[in-house]
Amino acid sequence: MSETSVSVTNKPRKQRPLSPHLQIYKPQLTTILSISHRVSGILLTLGLVLFTGWIVTLAGPQDSFDAFQAFLGSIGGQILLFGCLSALCFHTATGVRHLFWDAGVGYSIPATYRSGYAVLGFSVLATAVVWILGMNWLS
Amino acid sequence: MMSGHEKGLRTPLKRVRGLGSAKEGVSHWWQTRLTSIALVPLTLWFVVSCLGIEHTDYTGARLWIASPLHALPLILLTVIMFMHAASGMQAVFEDYIHKEGRKLLVIYTVKALCFGLCAVSVFAILRIAFGNQS
Numbered sequence: 386m387s388e389t390s391v392s393v394t395n396k397p398r399k400q401r402p403l404s405p406h407l408q409i410y411k412p413q414l415t416t417i418l419s420i421s422h423r424v425s426g427i428l429l430t431l432g433l434v435l436f437t438g439w440i441v442t443l444a445g446p447q448d449s450f451d452a453f454q455a456f457l458g459s460i461g462g463q464i465l466l467f468g469c470l471s472a473l474c475f476h477t478a479t480g481v482r483h484l485f486w487d488a489g490v491g492y493s494i495p496a497t498y499r500s501g502y503a504v505l506g507f508s509v510l511a512t513a514v515v516w517i518l519g520m521n522w523l524s
Numbered sequence: 525m526m527s528g529h530e531k532g533l534r535t536p537l538k539r540v541r542g543l544g545s546a547k548e549g550v551s552h553w554w555q556t557r558l559t560s561i562a563l564v565p566l567t568l569w570f571v572v573s574c575l576g577i578e579h580t581d582y583t584g585a586r587l588w589i590a591s592p593l594h595a596l597p598l599i600l601l602t603v604i605m606f607m608h609a610a611s612g613m614q615a616v617f618e619d620y621i622h623k624e625g626r627k628l629l630v631i632y633t634v635k636a637l638c639f640g641l642c643a644v645s646v647f648a649i650l651r652i653a654f655g656n657q658s
Contacts, residue, residue: 430609437641444648450582480560518575
């Protein structure tokens with residue numbers, strides 16, 4: 386048997402050094418974008434409830450749709466809508482960045498930082514443009 | 525140098541195919557990626573369409589969906605969006621929930637909710653599309 390065989394007791398045979406815990410590390414652009422991609426994905430999943438609400442009330446009588454539009458126009462609705470829009474812009478941008486990585490493109494540290502800042506710039510710009518153009522949406 | 529044989533009976537060919545014992549292998553990973561690729565154009569189309577002034581009110585939006593050119597991509601967007609959400613949420617739960625029973629329960633509850641909301645949304649689109657024929 387070789388040195389690497391798994392012990393039957395399932396205990397580590399030797400006290401190996403552990404990697405430093407997450408809290409030890411200074412937050413970096415790469416790590417922040419990575420976890421934010423996840424968080425925005427979770428938010429968007431919750432946002433799908435809004436999407437279903439929109440399409441279902443649209444299929445119903447006009448009263449139901451007007452009520453839903455009024456909800457979206459309220460302060461709470463606007464915050465939800467803005468959260469969904471910014472999460473959508475961000476998640477789409479970081480998602481495309483991930484697809485490039487999956488294809489093996491852009492792995493170097495400088496390229497990672499360039500794409501990271503590009504993703505942030507795109508998200509802010511796209512959110513602002515769509516939000517401003519969409520102002521007439523609820524009027 | 526020894527090849528990877530000492531850790532099990534699987535041959536290197538078996539390992540490199542990456543299918544595992546359930547023969548599904550990386551299909552979950554692929555599903556998340558492929559749905560994300562499809563969602564890029566569909567999302568852009570939907571956001572740009574939502575910005576159009578003419579179909580933001582009740583009648584306008586219903587007329588807009590009544591066209592097959594809009595209803596079909598909207599159904600595709602809906603289905604693929606929910607598939608991607610279910611697939612992504614599964615990856616999150618697999619990473620953070622360590623108790624096997626609870627993990628399965630949460631993954632499949634969320635999946636069921638996604639399927640349910642997806643069915644409701646698609647039905648609503650079809651109802652508008654067919655209801656507006658005259």
